[in-house]
Amino acid sequence: MLILKTLTRAPLHGYGIAQSIKHISDDVLTVEEGSLYPALQRLLLQGWVKAEWKMTETNRRARFYTLTVAGRKQLGLEVTQFEQMITAIGRVLSEA
Amino acid sequence: MLILKTLTRAPLHGYGIAQSIKHISDDVLTVEEGSLYPALQRLLLQGWVKAEWKMTETNRRARFYTLTVAGRKQLGLEVTQFEQMITAIGRVLSEA
DNA sequence: TTCTATCCCTAGATGGACTATATATAGACA
DNA sequence: TGTCTATATATAGTCCATCTAGGGATAGAA
Secondary structure (H helix, E strand, C coil), X not given: CHHHHHCCCCCEEHHHHXXXXXXXXXXXXXXXXXXXXXXXXHHHHHCCEEEEEEECCCCCEEEEXXXXXXXXXXXXXHHHHHHHHHHHHHHHHHCC | CHHHHHCCCCCEEHXXXXXXXXXXXXXXXXXXXXXXXXXXXXXHHHCCEEEEEEECCCCCEEEEEXXXXXXXXXXXXXXXXXXXXXXXXXXXXXXX
């Protein structure tokens, strides 16, 4: 969900995705490479992102991932489910 | 965290914990037996809960789990970390 | 030339969740 | 008497995501 969300702004390479999530979350969330790249493979397989090899601003070859239409739809679904779950956990924690 | 929280009200047996979480969360969160009992074993090992065999209101033998002092402390820690993580995810989702 | 940062990716181990199963009793209902 | 539902504990096997730990490579600074 976080990866998909990160890609709604602009296509990014893996390293950039990890940096972005880490930075925006104030270092609370860190996505290790061993989690990130397998996750990107799963997203590719599901058709939620597509990938292209391009050059970065720093003149390196990098694989840029772009959110697909299906990926945007999936993101909406996951955010909805996530919020529902958080609400439910909140109810348990506040013992309403 | 949810199990520990559920036990802050009163000691409960496993089945009761599962029912409580399911009910309070409006059926959003369900804890299956295959998750619940291994989790209770881990909580016992950590010393966060203790267990006693007693009779239920419906006259059955059941193992009642009680939150320990260490368990209450652990719950506080986990809730803090959880809220921190949710805040961080919220930042990513709202792209602040 | 060495270090740091930037980039890709995979293999193996770990460990928790889920499915399925085994066991057992209370109470209701036919 | 038999069977069904709800109540109750617990384990075995499978699945799968994460983490650790690598392997490979380049740009730019020191």
